[in-house]
Amino acid sequence: MPFAPLITAALEQGLNAFLYRDNALKAPRQRLLGKVLRIELDGFSTPLVLVFSERQLDVLAAWEGEADCTVVTRVSVLPELRNRQQLTSLIRSGSLEVKGDIQVVQNLTALLDLAEFDLAELLAPWTGDIVAEGVSKVMRGGGRLLRHGVARQQQYLAQALTEEWRMAPGSLEVAWFDEEVAALARELDALEKRLDRLEGK
Numbered sequence: 001m002p003f004a005p006l007i008t009a010a011l012e013q014g015l016n017a018f019l020y021r022d023n024a025l026k027a028p029r030q031r032l033l034g035k036v037l038r039i040e041l042d043g044f045s046t047p048l049v050l051v052f053s054e055r056q057l058d059v060l061a062a063w064e065g066e067a068d069c070t071v072v073t074r075v076s077v078l079p080e081l082r083n084r085q086q087l088t089s090l091i092r093s094g095s096l097e098v099k100g101d102i103q104v105v106q107n108l109t110a111l112l113d114l115a116e117f118d119l120a121e122l123l124a125p126w127t128g129d130i131v132a133e134g135v136s137k138v139m140r141g142g143g144r145l146l147r148h149g150v151a152r153q154q155q156y157l158a159q160a161l162t163e164e165w166r167m168a169p170g171s172l173e174v175a176w177f178d179e180e181v182a183a184l185a186r187e188l189d190a191l192e193k194r195l196d197r198l199e200g201k
Helices: 005-019 023-030 075-082 086-093 102-114 119-127 129-167 172-198
Strands: 036-041 050-051 059-061 067-075 096-100
Touching: 005 050, 005 059, 036 075, 036 102, 050 067, 067 102, 075 086, 075 102, 086 096, 086 102, 096 102
Parallel strands: 036 067
Antiparallel strands: 036 050, 050 059, 067 096
16 A cells, blocks of 8 residues: 555654754754655555655655665554664564664654654644644543553552452462361261161161
8 A cells, every 4th residue: 555645745744843843852853864764664565755854854655765774664663663762672572673774763763752742733734723722632631531541440450469369278278178178078988888888777
């Protein structure tokens, strides 16, 4: 499936708003100046090519020149690149294959890690400020609600496991129970023999 111009344009606008609007990110952006990163995604026939310049990032579906670095991965792995501590583990696990200058990917993950993601600012050009802020608040609230729900379920599971652990018998209790069952079985066997003798008379 090729990348449509609409998709590359939307990615370009979003990434530029995300990475190029903040002057505090100028130094990390300088490390990527003039670099070309090619991203090959499973399930897509054409790559995404990121070309970094002084003023903007160009997102292209085709590039005639050589890329400084090529990354082969899945779409689901891309959000994890925001955390630079994940990069090494992604490469080791085989989720991310890097060909060429790995420094390009490291600098991009560092830049993504430093950038502050503001959904309202990204949506504002298309929806207007009021709608963008409303959507952003709903998304933040939904994220908090989801995190709270997950935390509550984790706490419930931890309590349930702790209670089960407390209620589980210890090794001495199990040994005592086994002896009691064995003794009861012997008594039952003796009772059956006595009943057989009484019936025989």
